[in-house]
Amino acid sequence: MPGVPVLPATAPVAAPAPNGSRLASGDDGGGAKTVVDCVIHARWVLPVAPTPDVVLDHHAVVIHEDTLVAVLPSANATALYEAVTVVHRPDHAVLPGFINAHTHTGMTLMRGCADDTTLFTWLHDTVWPVEGAFTSAPGFCADGARLAMAEMLAGGVTTFADMYWFPSEAAAAVEAVGMRAVLGMICIGFPSAYASSPDEYLAKGEATAAEFSHVDTIHWAYAPHAPYTVADETWADIGRRAAATGRPVHTHLHETRDEVEASVAGDRTVPSCHLSDSAARPLVNLARLGLLNRRLVAVHMVHSSAEDIASVAAAGASIVHCPNSNLKLAAGVAPVADMVAAGVNVALGTDSAASNNSLNVLAEAKLGALLAKGASGDATAVPAATALAMATINGARAFGLEAITGSLEVGKKADVTVMKIANVVGCEPVFSPLSAVIYAACRKDVSDVWVNGRRLVADGVVTALDVSAVVAKAEGWRARIDECLHGVRAKQAAEAAEKDEAAAGNAS
Template identity: 40%
Template sequence: MDGQRQILHGRWVLPMVPDTGALPDHAVIVEGGRIRDVLPSLQVSQRYPDGTVEQLHAHVLMPGLVNCHTHAAMSLFRGLADDLALQKWLEQRIWPAEQRHVSERFVADGARLACAEMLRNGITCFNDMYYYPDATATVAAEVGLRCRVGLRVLPGQRALHLEPEDSLEGGLRIHDRWRRHPLVGTTLAPHSPRSLSGALMRTLGRLSRDYDLRLHMHVHETGEEVADYMGLHGVSPLQRMHRQGLVGPRLIAVHAIHLELADRRLLAEAGAHVVHCPRSNLKLGNGLAAVAELLRLGVNVALGTDGAASNNNLDLFGEMRMAALLAKAVGNDPTALPASAALRMATINGARALGLADDIGSLEAGKWADIIAVDVGGIAAHPHFDIVSQLVYATGANQVTDVWIAGRRLLEKRQFLTVDQQAVAAAVDNWQTRVPT
C-alpha cells in the first residue's frame, strides 16, 4: 500500500512542526511513502477524491517516536542484573554474561526482540550501540524499522577481541554496506571518552567529518567517572574531547548527567546534542540530569530508553513522562519541562540529533510517512482537555494501535505484520535457558 495514496483520518493530528498543538478532525495524506498533505478532514474529499481511506476517529495521528539511545540486543539480558550500582552491574554481571554469550546470533535474536517491542510501543526509529552492528542493521531492515547502528570503538572488545583500529576498519566496511539503504544508517559509537586516547579521538573527529557520521557515545554518565578522568587528565571528558575536535553538531552525548556550567555552555555553543535516559539513570543511581537548564541554554535534548537490561523496557511514553516529572522535581519548578517539550524530545528533537529532521520527526509535507496511531478513546483517556498533556502524562505505550514507516504498515490494530511473534518468543526462551541468572 505504500506506493498508493493513503488517506488517514484521525480525531486529532499532532504534526509537531509547526508547534501548533493537536489539530482536531484532520487527515494525513500519504503518497509514495511520503506525506503529501495534512488538512481538515472536511476538505479531503474535494482535494483528494481517490485513495485508500482509513478512519481512526478515536485516535491521535502523530510522528513515530525516535529512540536516540539503545543497546537493542541487551533485551536478552532483561532482568538479569537488577538493583545494582553501575560498576558492579557491569563488572560482575553484564560483562561476564557478554563474554560468555554474545555472538552474531545472540545479537540478531536480541535485536529482533527489541525491534518488536519498539514497534509495538510506537518507536519507528532507533539509534543503537552494541556488538555486531551489522546483525542489528540486518534485523531492523527485515522488520522495516528505521535505525542508525553504531560502529564500535572499544579497546579490547570483550566479545570480538579487536583493537580499536581494527574495529574502525571493519566498521567502515559496515558503513559502506548500508550507506545507500533507505532505512538503515551508521554512526561512530565509541563507548565513552575514558576508552579513547588523544590520537584515537582525533581519528574519530576526522572520520566523523570525512564520512559525515554522527558520533554517538556515553558522556559524563557518573560522578566517579568524571572525577577519575579529571584526576588523570586535569580536565573534564567533554573539555578534552573539545580540544581533540569531537564536540560539535555531530556529537550525540548520551546521559550527560554530571556537567559543570562550562560543560553545558560548551555543548550549547558547539551545537551538540544530548540524549536523556531518565529511567535508566534513576535505576542505576547515576544522578539527575539538568535537562531544563540544557534546553534553556539552547541544547537540543532528545530521549533514549538505554538498553532493556538497565531500564527494563523500551517505552518512550514512559521516558517522556519521567523526563517531565523529574525536571520539575530537580528545578523545584512545575513549569521546568512542559508536556509539549517532552513530546518534542521524543520526536523532532530525536530526528535532529540523528541528522534526520528533514525526513522524519514531524508530520510535514515531503517527509517520510513515519506515523503512529494512538487510541485515546478509552476510559482512562477521557476527558480531552489537552491532548498533548494526555499523551505525556496519561498515555501508555499499549495505546499504540497502528504504525507506518515510510508509508508501509508494520502494525495493524496491535497485530504485527512483519514480525513472527512466536519465532521471537521461541528464540528468547532458548537464550533464557543458556544465560545464567
C-alpha cells in the same frame, strides 16, 4: 487548553502535491482526485511542526509510497484524494513516530538478569561476562534486535539509535523488519569477539555501513563507547572521520559522578576515569580533541556543570536523556530544565532493556518531564509539548535526520504513530490531546505505526515480525544466559573465598 493553538477544521495546512510526478490522477469526470496509497483520518493530528504545541482538529495525514504528501483537514482530504487504503481513527491522535535516541538492542536478551546494582558492578559482574560468552554466538545480536524492534514498534517507536557489537546482525534484522535505525559503528579500546583493536572496530563498522548502503531506512553513526573505554588517539581519529563523512558521534558521557571526578583528578585507578593523560572533565577533553561540535550526541550528561551545558549549547551538540536508566543505576538526575533553557537539543533514549527495563519512549517522555520539574523546582519546566518534541524531532535533529523524520511535514518520510486517547479509560476526559499523550496515555494505546510509508503495526498488532517466534527465541536465550551466570557467580564466589582466606592467612 490555554496556549495551545487548535487550528479549525477548515484551515488549509498543507499543499497536496510534492512528488507530484509519482502521484496519479484519478479523474472520474467529476473533478480530478489524486490517487495515493493511504489516508489516515483522525480526531487530532499533533504534527510537532512548525512548533511542538500545534494541535490540528479533525485532520488527515496522506501517505504515498514512502512520503507524507499532505496534512490537511479531513474534509479537504476526502475531496482531493482517492486512497488505496483509508484508515479512520475517530478517537485517536496521529503523531510523528517516537525516536529512541539511545539503546543497545542486543542487550534486550539480558532484561532483568541483574537488577538493583551499581553501573560498574552490573557491567563487570554480569554484562561483560554474558557478552563475552554470547555476542559472537550465531543469532544472539539479531535475536536481541528483533525482540527490541517488536517491543519498540508496539510502543510507537519508528526510529532507534543503536550501539552494539556485530552491527551487521542488527542491520540485517532492521532491513527485514523495515524500521528506521541509526546503527552505531561500535568502537572500544579493548579486544572483543567482534574486533581486536580500535582500527579494526572502525574498519568493520565502515565496511558494514557500505554493505547496507542500499537500505534507505538505515543510517550510521560512529559509536565510541565512552571516554573510560576509548583512548585519546582513537577519539581524534573518530573526530576526523566524522568531519569527513558528516556522520554523528554517538557516545556515553558524564553518566556517573565518579567518571567526572576521577577524570578531573587524573585518577586512572578508578575504572570510570577517562583514558587520557589530560586531567580534565571528559567533555572538555573531547572538545580539546575536536569532538565537541554539532555531530556530537552525548548520552546521559547526568553530571553537567553550567559550563558543560553552555559549551554543548554553543557547539550545537545534542544530549540524550535516559531518565529511567539513570534512576535505576542511581547515576543521578540530569539537569534537563537547565539544558532546555540553554537551548540544548535534548532527545530521549531508553538505554538498554538490561538497565531500564523496557524500551518505552513514551514512559521516558513522561518521566523526563516530571523529573525536570521536580529537580528544578519549576512546574513550568518541560511542558507536554516540549516532552513530545524530545521524543520525536529532537531525536531526529541529534542524528541529522530532521529533514527525513521527527515531525509530520510534507515531504518527510512517512514515519507515523497513531494512539487511541479518546473513549478510553485512563485518558478521558481529553481537554488537551498533548496532555493526554504525555501524562495519561501508555504505550498500549498505540494502535498503528507506519515506517517509511509501510504499515508495521495495524490495529494494535505488530505485523512486521513473527512476534511469537521472537519471544520463543528470547526464552531460549534466557535459559543459556541463566546457565552461564550460574557459572560466573560460582567463579566469583570461589575467587572471593580465596581472597578472604589469603587475607585471614596474612592477618594471622
